[in-house]
Amino acid sequence: MTRRRFLSATGALGAGTLLAACGGGSASPGSGSASGPAAEPAADTYDGPNVELEFWNGFTGGDGPYMQALVDAFNSEHENVNVRMTVMEWADYYSKLPAAVTSGRGPDVGIMHIDSLSTNAARNVIMPLDDVAAALDLNASDFAEAVWNAGEYAGQRYGIPLDVHPLGYFYNKQVLADAGLDPEDPPMDRDSYEAALEALKSAGVAGHWMSPHTFTGSMTLQSLIWQFGGSLFNDDGTEVTWDQDPAIEALTWMVDAINNDYSPSDVGQDADAIALQNGQTAFNWNGIWHINTLKEVSGLEWGVAPLPNIGGTQAAWAGSHNFVMTSQRRPDENKLDAARVFINWVSQQSLDWAEGGQVPARSSVRESAEFQELTEQAALAQQVDYLRFPPAVPGIGDAFADFDQALNEAVLLTKEPAKALSDAAARATKKLEENRDRYSE
The missing domain is CATH 3.40.190.10 (Periplasmic binding protein-like II)
Incomplete structure (x- = not known):
């Protein structure tokens, strides 16, 4: 999805955000084929039967329409995967998510602030994503050290960083x-x-x-x-x-x-x-x-x-939005594979996501000429090496x-x-x- 197509999808979108609202182009480095075991499914394509993914987040401000445009574009390009986005206030999101997961009605994919990962991991609300990170070919070298490390709890990765918002x-x-x-x-x-x-x-x-x-x-x-x-x-x-x-x-x-x-x-x-x-x-x-x-x-x-x-x-x-996948009573391998593809695809569009007022988590994107053209976001991205996050403690x-x-x-x-x-x-x-x-x- 090119920047022109993204802006066309969002149209004359009003991008003003409220205070309580809170990487590259279409082929970011470090987001290609899987580097994990041979049995690990690819993260760039899904060839299974039709599936519907539930995607929850709290993007109720000016960033919400940007994410909806990305979801719409993903759906248009993936005939066998349909992502349905549900948006609610962050306070409601964090109160409803654990109960929904416990009852077996939780979403397949969610967005979580980095300081909430450890608590929800300890509660078994979200699942480890080390295999997903391997399938997405993600590694510490393409992320600021603080945001990459903050996605881990008890020796496992629970968040795939999408952005930082300092x-x-x-x-x-x-x-x-x-x-x-x-x-x-x-x-x-x-x-x-x-x-x-x-x-x-x-x-x-x-x-x-x-x-x-x-x-x-x-x-x-x-x-x-x-x-x-x-x-x-x-x-x-x-x-x-x-x-x-x-x-x-x-x-x-x-x-x-x-x-x-x-x-x-x-x-x-x-x-x-x-x-x-x-x-x-x-x-x-x-x-x-x-x-x-x-x-x-x-x-x-x-x-x-x-x-x-x-x-x-x-x-x-700084805060950071991370992709998470919720724990499921009866895991559906097809949905898990499709969720990997969705997370990977959105991550590849993180330059477009930056238009909504974010700094891409990936170093390769932050350092690109295209991101530098977003002069205001680029100014705040200069802080990335000294941003601070709380310790990963439930x-x-x-x-x-x-x-x-x-x-x-x-x-x-x-x-x-x-x-x-x-x-x-x-x-x-x-x-x-x-x-x-x-x-x-």
Whole structure:
């Protein structure tokens, strides 16, 4: 499927995405014939009887129509395979999927965020995909190390990476120019960033609105903790480390922005992003999905770049969509073979998927001239070697509720950063202990 055919299939598609929305061309390197055992079926063709595959995902934002166009194109090119896509909110997806699999009514193929793989693997909701990776001729050399490794749990692969979607640095060029700053040279280190915030303050602008919410405050805080040389957990995910000095310094930097009048004190959900669009602020750290949102705003002069290095170490939060195959009561070998073909085919179109606001997982695609023409996505792809993901520990997501609470308390000025982080770490530590017992049964 060529880019022209893809764009024709999507038509005049509106690509704006909501904040809660979250490799190459038609013959990507590393996606050809199987390299596994001789008995392993090929991943590029399916010659069996007609099958229908159920494909579930949570692409309810602007990325949804792009994936639907890919599914439609796949169906038109494969007479003996029909993929039926079901889309629901991510929260509903993750709550419904385990029950559907247990009852024997789960989908054949799904999309899962990388931080959910280990939990669902431990619950036997999804199946190991080492044989699928072999059939697709996938290997670590064509992926960023962090995203490839994060797809493994307990020595087996459970996710086939489709993309990464990192946090990025968006800036309003007109606001910068009005404050006497260079709109083509945004600040990229702590000293210049704080100097710019001071200049914007003098011009009557709160330059960086600090969000107390998961979108995008939690992602900002996580990025800052890593930049200051800290971490959220130890390497094996058995201990919480966000109450240590680097995390305190990172959260204090966010709170100081409020105390110094660089940010309002009570920023509502999504208000930071809206303020950038309305010319009320200069900087917004937001997800790559925000690119298409800003493209829809008529007359807005904006730019995007990798995150500024505030703490001294380059680092950025990122998520990743992975293909998964669910555990089946009565596995159908024909469906399993067809699912391999579908996953392989979509992976080969990941340059087209990037149009929806993603960075392809495959290095060979990110480095292609065609991807570099997607200048905004390519700008954020520069971060790929220092993106961070949580450790592959079942139930790790439970701890983030406490992390987000600490952020909320500190940024809303109801608790000092050190106290907020310490209290949250104590609660999260108990959850990690409980989960070790729960998932070891």
